[in-house]
Amino acid sequence: MTQEHGLFGAKGTGDTSGYGGLVRKSHNEISAERPYGGYFDEIMDELERAYPDFNDAIEQVVIHRGELTLHVKAARLFEVAQVLRDTPSLRFEVCLGVNGVHYPSDKDRELHCVYPLLSMTFNRRIRLEVSVPDSNPHLPSLVELWGGNNWHERETFDMFGIIFDGHPGLTRILMPDDWIGHPQRKDYPLGGIPVEYKGATVPPPNERRSYR
Amino acid sequence: MTTNDPYATSRETTEGRVYSVTGNDWDSLVTEIGATKEERVVVNMGPQHPSTHGVLRLILELEGETVTEARAGIGYLHTGIEKNAEYRTWTQGTTFVTRMDYLSPIFNETAYCLAVEKLLGVTEEIPERASVIRVLMMEFNRISSHMVALGTGALELGALTPMLFAFREREKVLDIFEMVSGLRMNMAYIRPGGVSQDLPDGALTKIRETVKELRHNFKDNAKLLIGNTIWMKRTQGVGYLDLAGCITLGVTGPILRATGMPWDLRKSEPYCGYENYNFDVITNDGCDTYGRFLIKMDELEQSLRIIEQCVTKLEALEGAPVVIEDKKIGSPADLKVGPDGMGNSQEHIAHIMGQSMEALIHHFKISTEGFRVPAGQVYATVESPKGETGVHLVSDGGSHPYRLHFREPSFNNLQSLAAMCEGSMIADVVAAVASIDPVMGGVDR
Numbered sequence: 001m002t003q004e005h006g007l008f009g010a011k012g013t014g015d016t017s018g019y020g021g022l023v024r025k026s027h028n029e030i031s032a033e034r035p036y037g038g039y040f041d042e043i044m045d046e047l048e049r050a051y052p053d054f055n056d057a058i059e060q061v062v063i064h065r066g067e068l069t070l071h072v073k074a075a076r077l078f079e080v081a082q083v084l085r086d087t088p089s090l091r092f093e094v095c096l097g098v099n100g101v102h103y104p105s106d107k108d109r110e111l112h113c114v115y116p117l118l119s120m121t122f123n124r125r126i127r128l129e130v131s132v133p134d135s136n137p138h139l140p141s142l143v144e145l146w147g148g149n150n151w152h153e154r155e156t157f158d159m160f161g162i163i164f165d166g167h168p169g170l171t172r173i174l175m176p177d178d179w180i181g182h183p184q185r186k187d188y189p190l191g192g193i194p195v196e197y198k199g200a201t202v203p204p205p206n207e208r209r210s211y212r
Numbered sequence: 213m214t215t216n217d218p219y220a221t222s223r224e225t226t227e228g229r230v231y232s233v234t235g236n237d238w239d240s241l242v243t244e245i246g247a248t249k250e251e252r253v254v255v256n257m258g259p260q261h262p263s264t265h266g267v268l269r270l271i272l273e274l275e276g277e278t279v280t281e282a283r284a285g286i287g288y289l290h291t292g293i294e295k296n297a298e299y300r301t302w303t304q305g306t307t308f309v310t311r312m313d314y315l316s317p318i319f320n321e322t323a324y325c326l327a328v329e330k331l332l333g334v335t336e337e338i339p340e341r342a343s344v345i346r347v348l349m350m351e352f353n354r355i356s357s358h359m360v361a362l363g364t365g366a367l368e369l370g371a372l373t374p375m376l377f378a379f380r381e382r383e384k385v386l387d388i389f390e391m392v393s394g395l396r397m398n399m400a401y402i403r404p405g406g407v408s409q410d411l412p413d414g415a416l417t418k419i420r421e422t423v424k425e426l427r428h429n430f431k432d433n434a435k436l437l438i439g440n441t442i443w444m445k446r447t448q449g450v451g452y453l454d455l456a457g458c459i460t461l462g463v464t465g466p467i468l469r470a471t472g473m474p475w476d477l478r479k480s481e482p483y484c485g486y487e488n489y490n491f492d493v494i495t496n497d498g499c500d501t502y503g504r505f506l507i508k509m510d511e512l513e514q515s516l517r518i519i520e521q522c523v524t525k526l527e528a529l530e531g532a533p534v535v536i537e538d539k540k541i542g543s544p545a546d547l548k549v550g551p552d553g554m555g556n557s558q559e560h561i562a563h564i565m566g567q568s569m570e571a572l573i574h575h576f577k578i579s580t581e582g583f584r585v586p587a588g589q590v591y592a593t594v595e596s597p598k599g600e601t602g603v604h605l606v607s608d609g610g611s612h613p614y615r616l617h618f619r620e621p622s623f624n625n626l627q628s629l630a631a632m633c634e635g636s637m638i639a640d641v642v643a644a645v646a647s648i649d650p651v652m653g654g655v656d657r
Binding site: 096102123147174 | 286287290292294295296298299330331333459460461462463473475480481588589590591600602604606614615617619623624626627656657
């Protein structure tokens with residue numbers, strides 16, 4: 001994530017609050033150590049047992065605000081997801097979709113994808129997170145495992161430009177088919193295009209007023 | 213087309229001959245298509261069709277009257293709410309998300325606020341009265357949302373009276389919303405840290421009366437539709453989707469409960485203190501439109517039960533705070549509903565303008581910059597009338613969201629349209645869409 005200096009976007013000496021010198025690193029996810037607590041240990045034990053390449057596939061385990069996130073290597077995503085779905089002691093039978101997040105300053109891991117999984121059998125939730133470089137944004141599609149991911153992956157493609165290999169029909173879903181750019185990326189400005197109304201041109205909102 | 217209507221034309225394209233139909237010209241269309249020996253017809257229904265719940269476009273491939281393929285075209289109401297929220301403070305976010313699924317605004321707000329509170333780590337500090345009011349408002353909202361689903365669903369199948377009854381009851385619920393928040397829709401009433409203001413004087417009496425009226429009036433629609441032969445013939449076995457289909461498609465809400473699966477987040481992962489209320493999860497094993505209809509009818513009564521328990525709890529909590537104690541999160545403005553809608557209370561204005569410079573500074577800072585939320589990501593869910601509304605919220609530690617994503621049940625559930633409709637009659641598509649109850653504001657966001 002970005003490193004920010006000061007408050008309110010004050011640059012130079014504008015800020016007299018005393019906070020101007022603060023440097024805040026915002027991405028502070030810290031790997032969790034065992035025991036994870038709750039049912040998380042059980043999930044991880046079962047996953048390790050059911051999936052021999054566990055150590056290679058799982059990059060990081062994060063527990064934040066009582067939620068378990070597994071950072072998975074993009075190439076291994078499909079395998080891990082399948083094990084999570086099919087192992088009788090795990091049974092994450094529902095995937096609640098995909099969501100992209102764009103971290104432009106996370107070098108070679110700019111685009112993240114987050115999959116919230118739900119096990120109705122055990123009433124448990126976990127989250128898978130994968131990252132792909134902006135230069136090669138390819139991820140395996142999980143539509144084969146969870147048919148409901150179809151539209152979610154199309155939306156993520158539409159909004160972030162992440163290409164889901166193996167998707168049955170990866171086209172734009174919310175934006176028009178001939179739209180240029182992927183609106184939810186951080187380098188895509190809010191509003192994005194100037195709007196012409198009765199001859200006068202209204203600039204995109206982010207150029208009208210300074211938001212930060 | 214053989215008529216003189218300038219809009220009902222036909223032209224050749226690379227895909228084949230395309231006809232425009234404007235109404236009252238069905239016979240001439242049939243005559244003309246019949247002459248072409250073409251078996252397969254692709255009908256483009258919408259996006260401005262009265263029975264598609266807003267700007268939904270259905271692309272239906274027909275053989276005779278049978279639908280062989282059904283696809284939904286969406287995106288006509290995409291407004292970029294998620295992107296906009298990244299440029300606003302955490303508190304302003306409620307004003308945006310309430311406009312997603314505009315028939316269940318309170319659920320969007322609550323889901324969003326639960327996510328913000330989870331990220332802040334203050335879930336435990338939300339005052340009990342605020343949680344009870346949230347539950348009260350959510351259950352009222354469930355009623356108003358189900359009323360639209362039932363009313364418009366019946367209307368689309370040609371039953372006019374149920375729609376009038378349903379909207380009559382919905383008005384009563386909207387009156388409650390107006391009394392409490394000053395607005396009938398898109399209230400932005402639930403805020404991170406609590407609710408924007410306490411219930412006005414006499415609210416509980418009005419709510420008690422309304423519950424009584426609603427319970428009495430719900431019987432009208434029940435009498436009209438439950439067991440009605442025509443209604444059952446149009447809905448039973450229509451839009452069939454079984455448990456396996458629901459699970460793989462991630463479908464939740466009444467559609468899932470109509471397969472006999474008692475899945476309700478209010479029971480399985482209680483939030484806002486739902487574990488302290490007595491209510492039943494309604495199921496049905498029809499897997500069809502009629503089953504979903506019966507579930508919605510029965511959920512109305514369960515919502516009324518919860519509301520009555522809320523009223524009892526609120527009586528005991530009279531005068532308790534409705535906003536988190538932490539002054540760095542809760543708004544200091546002490547909002548009140550005045551004759552012209554909601555705004556700052558006169559006492560607060562007098563305080564910041566005439567008495568305390570520090571209070572003015574604080575008010576200014578929290579209104580413009582807002583508060584900061586520690587970096588991280590969370591996923592919070594509520595059981596909305598349509599299913600699981602999930603909020604994935606990412607913070608970079610700043611004063612507005614880094615990324616906000618709504619897992620909208622309407623968006624997800626609309627995918628099941630193909631599974632429900634392919635192989636059925638074209639007239640049943642309308643019934644199936646009505647049973648999915650998609651709200652395009654939520655689908656497209």
